[in-house]
Amino acid sequence: xxxxxxxxxxKLPYVGTTIFTVMSKLATDEGAYNLSQGFPSFDCSxxxxxxxxxxxxxGYNQYAPMSGAPVFRESIAEKTADVYxxxxxxxxxxxxxxxxxxxIFCAVTAVVYPGDEVIVLEPAYDSYVPAIxxxxxxPVFVTLDAPDFxxxxxKVKAKISPKTKAxxxxxxxxxxxxxxxxEDLDCLAEIIRGKDIYIISDEVYEHIVFDGExxxxxxxxxxxxxxxxxxxxxxxxxxxxxWKIGYCLAPAALTKEFRRIHQYITFCTVSPMQFxxxxxxxxxxxxxxxxxxxxxxxxxxNEALKASRFTFKPSKGSFFQxxxxxxxxxxxxxxxxxxxxxxxxxxxxxxxxxxxxKKDDKLLRFCFAKDxxxxxxxxxxxxxx
Ligand SMILES: Cc1ncc(COP(=O)(O)O)c(C=O)c1O
Numbered sequence: 001x002x003x004x005x006x007x008x009x010x011k012l013p014y015v016g017t018t019i020f021t022v023m024s025k026l027a028t029d030e031g032a033y034n035l036s037q038g039f040p041s042f043d044c045s046x047x048x049x050x051x052x053x054x055x056x057x058x059g060y061n062q063y064a065p066m067s068g069a070p071v072f073r074e075s076i077a078e079k080t081a082d083v084y085x086x087x088x089x090x091x092x093x094x095x096x097x098x099x100x101x102x103x104i105f106c107a108v109t110a111v112v113y114p115g116d117e118v119i120v121l122e123p124a125y126d127s128y129v130p131a132i133x134x135x136x137x138x139p140v141f142v143t144l145d146a147p148d149f150x151x152x153x154x155k156v157k158a159k160i161s162p163k164t165k166a167x168x169x170x171x172x173x174x175x176x177x178x179x180x181x182x183e184d185l186d187c188l189a190e191i192i193r194g195k196d197i198y199i200i201s202d203e204v205y206e207h208i209v210f211d212g213e214x215x216x217x218x219x220x221x222x223x224x225x226x227x228x229x230x231x232x233x234x235x236x237x238x239x240x241x242x243w244k245i246g247y248c249l250a251p252a253a254l255t256k257e258f259r260r261i262h263q264y265i266t267f268c269t270v271s272p273m274q275f276x277x278x279x280x281x282x283x284x285x286x287x288x289x290x291x292x293x294x295x296x297x298x299x300x301x302n303e304a305l306k307a308s309r310f311t312f313k314p315s316k317g318s319f320f321q322x323x324x325x326x327x328x329x330x331x332x333x334x335x336x337x338x339x340x341x342x343x344x345x346x347x348x349x350x351x352x353x354x355x356x357x358k359k360d361d362k363l364l365r366f367c368f369a370k371d372x373x374x375x376x377x378x379x380x381x382x383x384x385x
Contacts (some may be wrong), residue, residue: 012130019353023337026187026371033370033378036347038089038174038319039241040369047284048238051276052281053317057364064271066263068096068247069339071278076247078164083206086219095259096274098266100204101235105131106198106265107229107248108166111255112137116165122256123149125202128168138164139356142267146361147313147324149176153187155381172205172215175354175365179213179317185221198254204246207290209317210298219249227253229258231308231376234277236319237287239369243273245260250371294319294368297375299329301368304379307319322351327360328385333360340364344385357360 023036034041043049049155067073074089081087088094097103104127106294115137132139140159144151148331156167167188171180188199201218209215218228230249235241246257280286296320303313310323327338333350341347352365368375 011134015130019349023341023347023349025211026341027340030345030347032341032345032347033381034347034367035366035370035374035378036341036349038236038369040239040319041371041374042239042369043240045280046279047283048240048276051279052272054264056274059277060272062271064274066094066268067259068094068269070319072096072274072281073247074263074279075281076249077260078218079284079287080240080249080286084217084220085289086217086225088219089252093250093255095245095248095250095255095262095284096269097231097262098250098269098286099203099235099342100126100231100246101244101246101247102262102266103229103231103246104128104168104200104202106258106261107198107231107250107262108132108137108168109135109265110229110254111166111198111200113165115163117161117163119159119166119167121151121156121167122356122359122368123351124168125170125174126354128202129356130309130374132168137383138163140164142299143359144178145178147175151184151187153184153191156188157191157285160163160195160197164195164197166200167192168200168213169218170202172203172209174318175320175349175351176322177315177318177320180216182216185216185218185224189221189223191325193223197227199228201228201230203230203237204240205318206277207287208319209238209296210295210314210324211293211316213316215317229256230253237290238277239253240273243268245273245277261359295369297368300372301375301379302367304376305382307383308379310382310385319367321368322363322367323362323366324363325385330362333364334358337364340382340385344381346381 027034073094077090108131112135153227233246312323337350
């Protein structure tokens with residue numbers, strides 16, 4: 001007789017169901033407005049779905065090449081050159097992945113060996129630390145403090161050791177909505193100069209920056225470009241988070257190892273969408289209008305929230321706004337997020353979940369990539385607290 005399966009020992013014992021899944025499910029169960037998980041409540045451009053239908057119906061349904069459909073890689077390289085004036089070779093330096101999450105995982109796996117240290121600036125997106133841990137690496141945290149979450153580069157420098165292999169950065173930042181300045185890039189270059197330290201740069205919100213801010217990609221700094229795996233996602237830019245399509249830009253020498261890993265994680269990414277995106281990326285109108293589109297949403301939500309007891313500084317990038325509830329209650333942020341979903345019917349994400357030690361600064365994160373009526377209604381309900 002078969003014995004009953006036992007629980008496996010875990011390589012990620014601290015990991016449970018992610019907060020995004022928990023809050024989205026709770027929002028559905030409670031009939032709450034879901035401003036928790038980072039995805040738009042609206043659809044992608046009809047032109048983009050038409051293109052997908054076209055390729056679906058015309059025989060583009062088999063495995064794409066391992067590194068991505070050549071036309072898509074070319075289109076990514078052209079768009080990158082148009083936006084930043086920087087060239088990447090589509091043959092050897094652009095790799096299509098199944099979301100930025102896969103790109104980040106492959107980049108970490110490419111460089112991190114057991115015992116290597118990786119600097120992580122906290123709060124941090126939740127996939128970074130598990131990727132480091134699964135590779136036997138050691139995350140070394142530098143905490144960014146509320147309310148400004150500015151990077152203290154002296155603190156970062158103090159954490160660099162002979163074992164430091166990489167630094168993981170994210171600009172524009174989820175959850176706190178900060179963006180790197182040009183000076184940040186210079187400081188980063190200075191502290192890693194002459195050291196074998198790689199940069200894994202998560203730039204998925206590259207086209208969502210506000211109030212005239214500029215996104216300073218790692219590729220715009222020649223020294224940083226040479227060491228960077230720039231991880232990106234079409235999900236956030238084209239309102240297609242469910243497609244899980246991303247890509248990595250990296251010098252050929254780094255891409256070579258990146259592709260070795262990617263080859264045995266997913267091998268390749270969903271095919272017809274790549275062809276559709278290859279065409280759609282050629283139209284700059286969409287991504288050029290994106291910052292204004294989201295700035296209007298941020299302002300609409302924030303304006304309505306001014307009548308509440310929450311306090312906040314407007315987000316500078318990404319589609320998230322963090323707010324402080326210090327003046328309202330001293331509840332643990334996780335408990336408050338659950339209570340707000342059940343009682344006020346608005347779901348958010350507690351910012352403590354982005355820290356390894358669950359640091360509680362009394363902050364909640366709201367996603368404003370939602371239709372205006374949802375933002376209006378959610379803000380009205382939040383004003384009742
Ligand atoms: C900072 C950041 N990086 C990466 C991702 C994941 O991107 P993808 O869905 O393309 O894997 C997200 C999604 O929320 C994110 O916010």
